Amino acid sequence: MSNMNKTAGILMAVMVGLIYGDLLFSQNTDENLVLNGGFEAYDSCFTGTFDKYMGFPLKHWINVGMSLPEYFNDQYKGCHSKTRFAYGRYVDAFYAEAYKGHGYIGQAPLCLYYKANEARYGNNSLPGYMEPVLGVLKAPLQKDSLYRVSIAILSPKTNSYNVKSISIIFLRDSLISPIGSRSFSEFRNLFMYFQEHPPVSILSFSLLEVIQKRQEWIVYDTIYKAKGGEKYIFLGFYPKFKAEEIEKFKKIAERENKRGIVAERSKILKILLKRYTFYKHPADKTEYPYKTPYLYYDEVSVVSYRKKKEKE
Numbered sequence: 281m282s283n284m285n286k287t288a289g290i291l292m293a294v295m296v297g298l299i300y301g302d303l304l305f306s307q308n309t310d311e312n313l314v315l316n317g318g319f320e321a322y323d324s325c326f327t328g329t330f331d332k333y334m335g336f337p338l339k340h341w342i343n344v345g346m347s348l349p350e351y352f353n354d355q356y357k358g359c360h361s362k363t364r365f366a367y368g369r370y371v372d373a374f375y376a377e378a379y380k381g382h383g384y385i386g387q388a389p390l391c392l393y394y395k396a397n398e399a400r401y402g403n404n405s406l407p408g409y410m411e412p413v414l415g416v417l418k419a420p421l422q423k424d425s426l427y428r429v430s431i432a433i434l435s436p437k438t439n440s441y442n443v444k445s446i447s448i449i450f451l452r453d454s455l456i457s458p459i460g461s462r463s464f465s466e467f468r469n470l471f472m473y474f475q476e477h478p479p480v481s482i483l484s485f486s487l488l489e490v491i492q493k494r495q496e497w498i499v500y501d502t503i504y505k506a507k508g509g510e511k512y513i514f515l516g517f518y519p520k521f522k523a524e525e526i527e528k529f530k531k532i533a534e535r536e537n538k539r540g541i542v543a544e545r546s547k548i549l550k551i552l553l554k555r556y557t558f559y560k561h562p563a564d565k566t567e568y569p570y571k572t573p574y575l576y577y578d579e580v581s582v583v584s585y586r587k588k589k590e591k592e
Contacts, residue, residue: 310583311418311583311584312582313583314415314416314417314418314513314580314582315416316338316339316340316341316415317580317581318380318578318579319341319351319353319378319381319383319385319578319580322337322338322351322353322383323337323339324356336348336349336413338351340416341416342414343411344413344414344454344514345410345411345412348411349385349387350385350386351385351386352383352576353378353382354382355383376434379432379578380432380579381578385577385578386574386576386577387411387412387515387574387576388574389411389412389443389446389517390408390409390467390516390552390573391408391409391410392407392549392552392553392556392573407549407553408468410466410516411516412470412515413515413516414514414515415512415513415515416454416511417511420452420509420510420511421506421508421509421510421511421582422506422508423507423508423509425506425584426503426504426506426586427503427583428502428582428583428585429483429501429503430500430579430580431448431485431499431578431580432497432499432579433490433500433575434490434496434497434498434575435487435576436494436495436576437494437495438574439494439573441558442490442491442557442573442574442575443556443558443573444488444556444557445484445485445487445519446485446487446515446575447482447483447485447516447517447518447519448482448485448580449480449483449513449514449518450504450510451513451514452510452511452512453477453511453512454511455512455514466544467517467543467546468536468543468549470518471518471533471548472533480510481510482518482519484519484520485502487558488558503585513582515577515580517556519556525551532547533548557573
């Protein structure tokens, strides 16, 4: 082999080593800090008791509402019949495949629209009803470190309306009391809880594209500078309210709680209905009667972010 060929071979080997070394480095540093962020791991023989996963069969995710979000997996293998709904787990997801892998979750972020004679088709629960979920991080986030936060969201064909935004909220606590009680079946309770225990950060994403492109997975991502100590992430409806809205909501909630006004008659819900809800599509005629405000989530990710000089 000529000296020129030897030199070229050495350079090529060095380049390959650098490339693969960088790929290996990226794989190590880009590890997803969200446990089970792809929603693939689940309890195949889940019994439905609330002492494990808070009534939710998905591992490392906590149901913090009074009802169950749905878990979909087209490769489900377990104890339960595949022909029925069981403990928040569906086998036959409505009109969608997972963004990646086989599993994803479904959630009613917040129900606002309600007519008694349309309860079966417009909203099979009361206004203010929500199905928030909480994810667990592998380790607390480091103060002032940068992280890339992302989530894939889909709005199914059956949706006729939805909330305008969805949030990923970073928390230092799990929202769960020592005895495991859950009090976030409706928005007013969650709002008051967050006044006493403010979230570390709220990342709010507009759902306009998701609602306009039903049946398409839309990936949202952003760069987040950690405050330090974030250990949980909340998925659901909770926008970055303006200061004047917060003060108004607090006064309303305190007055309504004192008077014993039921949540579905709260003035807060009327304000949310007017300002934070989209009405874009008539629900398609399908074999399924459900037209609730509903979203699917997949591939929730929080990874370390380092700025690199790259040639675009």
